[in-house]
Amino acid sequence: MAASRTLRIGLIPGDGIGREVIPAGRRILEALPSSLGLKFSFVDLEAGFDTFKQTGVALPDRTVETLKKECDGALFGAVSSPVTATKGYSSPIVALRKKLDLYANVRPVKSVAPSAAYPDPIDLVTVRENTEDLYVKEERTYDTPDGPVAEAIKRISHKASTRIATIAGEIAARRARVRQGLGDTSKQAMVTVTHKSNVLPQTDGLFRSASFAALAAQRFQDAGVKVEEQIIDSMLYKLVLQPAYYDVIVAPNLYGDLLSDTAAALVSSLGLVPSANVGDGIVIGEPCHGSAPDIAGKGISNPIATLRSVALMLDFLDLEEAASKIYAAVDANLADGKLLTPDMGGKAKTDEVVEDVIRRLSG
Amino acid sequence: MAASRTLRIGLIPGDGIGREVIPAGRRILEALPSSLGLKFSFVDLEAGFDTFKQTGVALPDRTVETLKKECDGALFGAVSSPVTATKGYSSPIVALRKKLDLYANVRPVKSVAPSAAYPDPIDLVTVRENTEDLYVKEERTYDTPDGPVAEAIKRISHKASTRIATIAGEIAARRARVRQGLGDTSKQAMVTVTHKSNVLPQTDGLFRSASFAALAAQRFQDAGVKVEEQIIDSMLYKLVLQPAYYDVIVAPNLYGDLLSDTAAALVSSLGLVPSANVGDGIVIGEPCHGSAPDIAGKGISNPIATLRSVALMLDFLDLEEAASKIYAAVDANLADGKLLTPDMGGKAKTDEVVEDVIRRLSG
Ligand SMILES: CC(C)[C@H](C(=O)O)[C@@H](O)C(=O)O
Ligand SMILES: CC(C)[C@H](C(=O)O)[C@@H](O)C(=O)O
Numbered sequence: 001m002a003a004s005r006t007l008r009i010g011l012i013p014g015d016g017i018g019r020e021v022i023p024a025g026r027r028i029l030e031a032l033p034s035s036l037g038l039k040f041s042f043v044d045l046e047a048g049f050d051t052f053k054q055t056g057v058a059l060p061d062r063t064v065e066t067l068k069k070e071c072d073g074a075l076f077g078a079v080s081s082p083v084t085a086t087k088g089y090s091s092p093i094v095a096l097r098k099k100l101d102l103y104a105n106v107r108p109v110k111s112v113a114p115s116a117a118y119p120d121p122i123d124l125v126t127v128r129e130n131t132e133d134l135y136v137k138e139e140r141t142y143d144t145p146d147g148p149v150a151e152a153i154k155r156i157s158h159k160a161s162t163r164i165a166t167i168a169g170e171i172a173a174r175r176a177r178v179r180q181g182l183g184d185t186s187k188q189a190m191v192t193v194t195h196k197s198n199v200l201p202q203t204d205g206l207f208r209s210a211s212f213a214a215l216a217a218q219r220f221q222d223a224g225v226k227v228e229e230q231i232i233d234s235m236l237y238k239l240v241l242q243p244a245y246y247d248v249i250v251a252p253n254l255y256g257d258l259l260s261d262t263a264a265a266l267v268s269s270l271g272l273v274p275s276a277n278v279g280d281g282i283v284i285g286e287p288c289h290g291s292a293p294d295i296a297g298k299g300i301s302n303p304i305a306t307l308r309s310v311a312l313m314l315d316f317l318d319l320e321e322a323a324s325k326i327y328a329a330v331d332a333n334l335a336d337g338k339l340l341t342p343d344m345g346g347k348a349k350t351d352e353v354v355e356d357v358i359r360r361l362s363g
Numbered sequence: 364m365a366a367s368r369t370l371r372i373g374l375i376p377g378d379g380i381g382r383e384v385i386p387a388g389r390r391i392l393e394a395l396p397s398s399l400g401l402k403f404s405f406v407d408l409e410a411g412f413d414t415f416k417q418t419g420v421a422l423p424d425r426t427v428e429t430l431k432k433e434c435d436g437a438l439f440g441a442v443s444s445p446v447t448a449t450k451g452y453s454s455p456i457v458a459l460r461k462k463l464d465l466y467a468n469v470r471p472v473k474s475v476a477p478s479a480a481y482p483d484p485i486d487l488v489t490v491r492e493n494t495e496d497l498y499v500k501e502e503r504t505y506d507t508p509d510g511p512v513a514e515a516i517k518r519i520s521h522k523a524s525t526r527i528a529t530i531a532g533e534i535a536a537r538r539a540r541v542r543q544g545l546g547d548t549s550k551q552a553m554v555t556v557t558h559k560s561n562v563l564p565q566t567d568g569l570f571r572s573a574s575f576a577a578l579a580a581q582r583f584q585d586a587g588v589k590v591e592e593q594i595i596d597s598m599l600y601k602l603v604l605q606p607a608y609y610d611v612i613v614a615p616n617l618y619g620d621l622l623s624d625t626a627a628a629l630v631s632s633l634g635l636v637p638s639a640n641v642g643d644g645i646v647i648g649e650p651c652h653g654s655a656p657d658i659a660g661k662g663i664s665n666p667i668a669t670l671r672s673v674a675l676m677l678d679f680l681d682l683e684e685a686a687s688k689i690y691a692a693v694d695a696n697l698a699d700g701k702l703l704t705p706d707m708g709g710k711a712k713t714d715e716v717v718e719d720v721i722r723r724l725s726g
Binding site: 116159162201 | 444445454478479480498503504507510511512513515518521522559561562564565566595596597599600601624625631653
């Protein structure tokens with residue numbers, strides 16, 4: 001039996017259904033078989049629009065400090081953003097990504113079953129740069145005789161581009177190893193670099209050249225990682241027409257945001273899609289869906305994205321055995337298809353899905 | 364019989380299959396029934412990567428000046444952009460849009476037939492702002508101890524946002540009138556405003572507020588035009604999941620680029636999707652596809668996007684009767700399904716499709 005290891009996990013439910021899915025994430029961690037030798041201690045942390053309305057601050061310092069000083073990992077639910085600018089409010093998840101230097105946002109998308117539109121299995125990961133691009137949020141507005149004009153900075157650095165392409169290469173190599181272990185020869189390891197360097201030769205050109213340079217590393221070549229590129233508009237077009245072709249897609253922040261939502265639509269529901277915000281020394285799992293105010297409080301939100309985010313967090317904490325147990329239990333729940341939440345066409349409650357997955361954990 | 368009117372049309376084939384589809388556009392104009400009282404004179408104009416390689420200039424002054432001084436409309440084929448920055452080269456279509464102030468890029472997307480994934484007909488238009496956003500192409504690069512950093516400006520003005528939202532409102536009102544004329548009650552007139560104002564409150568916030576203000580005009584209310592909004596990532600998600608819901612989508616330049624390619628994928632081929640670059644006093648029709656070097660010269664490129672771009676150009680020149688004849692002939696060709704190019708699963712040559720559409724013109 002493995003030596004026991006205790007991990008400290010921050011729980012940040014945020015707003016809306018975040019308050020329903022994050023407890024589900026905690027339950028699955030507590031239900032992991034004891035043979036894995038893992039223990040978890042939890043700390044509840046605040047952030048979100050509700051927090052902002054109560055305290056005037058969307059991301060309290062205590063949350064950031066506790067994550068930095070105490071936590072190995074964390075789970076973040078969702079936040080409700082007001083569409084109109086609200087004085088003093090800005091998205092706490094965007095701020096958290098920057099404050100903790102969570103430089104990679106990793107979003108695997110996997111189809112449940114073949115469909116008429118997509119007979120071949122979809123199994124891809126978008127690896128999104130998570131700290132810069134238009135998300136530096138440097139904007140200004142000035143007046144002209146024709147009325148106001150606003151400008152924002154899109155910033156792309158060699159450093160962040162190299163770092164994100166490197167982790168994309170590592171993910172592609174790891175996925176290839178896993179497929180090889182399963183005797184799955186359906187796909188070659190591949191990273192597709194996306195950009196719009198035909199319009200933005202300096203910024204996106206830098207992302208492109210830094211990515212290609214990083215991915216040319218000998219260890220990626222040894223792992224057989226092929227490197228391709230797609231202009232972002234063609235990428236979206238091809239993603240919709242032949243998603244099964246893709247393996248790992250690396251993108252600057254904004255394109256990554258758009259690609260991962262589009263890929264989620266191809267597998268029918270954001271309720272299935274997990275993400276991990278990866279930094280040095282900390283990983284924050286985060287379901288890709290939003291706070292879904294329309295269904296919040298009804299106990300019918302889909303916990304799958306969060307359960308998979310827990311697994312993804314464990315993956316990046318190098319706890320692959322624990323991670324694969326959760327993935328397998330979730331896949332078995334979906335394949336069985338009897339306990340599904342309404343977004344998947346079923347009638348199950350959040351808790352019933354969680355209990356079904358937990359039952360399958362020890363299996 | 365209507366009084367005869369002569370229109371001067373610039374023909375800019377550009378690169379690759381642009382050289383095959385633009386002649387098809389000319390042929391359809393020449394084949395319009397004489398009862399419409401329309402005459403066309405043509406002027407051949409150069410632009411593109413081939414032009415750049417031959418002359419060192421991608422968009423010759425003569426092309427711009429002739430369009431400005433002589434032409435009512437024009438047809439633009441496609442350009443091959445090198446992916447890597449090429450000294451002195453930048454996309455002539457982006458430059459043309461700015462030099463002629465072609466402020467709106469209008470891209471209607473329509474499904475040919477119900478599919479398993481999309482049983483309801485898709486019939487939407489993206490109205491893309493065409494002169495600013497990241498397409499101002501103002502970039503700079505500087506060195507830091509961590510290597511180079513590049514920045515680009517995203518510029519959004521009240522003026523351009525108001526102008527694009529206004530034309531979107533007009534298009535929605537016109538579409539509603541056409542549907543009403545056909546007794547089609549399937550859809551209410553609607554404009555969906557897309558942006559990312561949760562991350563970019565100043566730039567995208569300005570696009571949002573200027574759009575809502577413009578669309579609140581009494582004439583749009585009288586025409587029953589409903590106004591909604593979607594954050595761009597959710598927009599792409601919803602577009603893939605329920606495209607039949609949407610009518611007119613208005614977007615800043617870059618999001619519009621991405622939305623129109625994604626929408627094209629939903630109807631299976633960019634080879635079907637036309638566009639019009641609309642300015643004051645000139646309209647340039649342009650198929651949405653690229654120069655397709657892989658099939659260039661084989662005579663098998665799909666002319667439908669260009670034929671529809673001709674119709675769209677005529678629409679914006681207020682020649683709706685001529686436009687609707689071309690739309691109907693193209694729809695009849697597609698509905699018949701016997702003469703289709705390879706991208707549509709058929710075996711027809713470009714010329715055979717053009718001849719089939721021309722045969723149906725007088726029908
Ligand atoms: C809520 C929003 C700021 C966020 C983003 O744009 O990154 C979300 O869309 C996401 O993808 O996590
Ligand atoms: C070729 C490229 C510069 C262009 C654009 O981004 O506008 C194209 O993708 C388009 O949509 O017309």
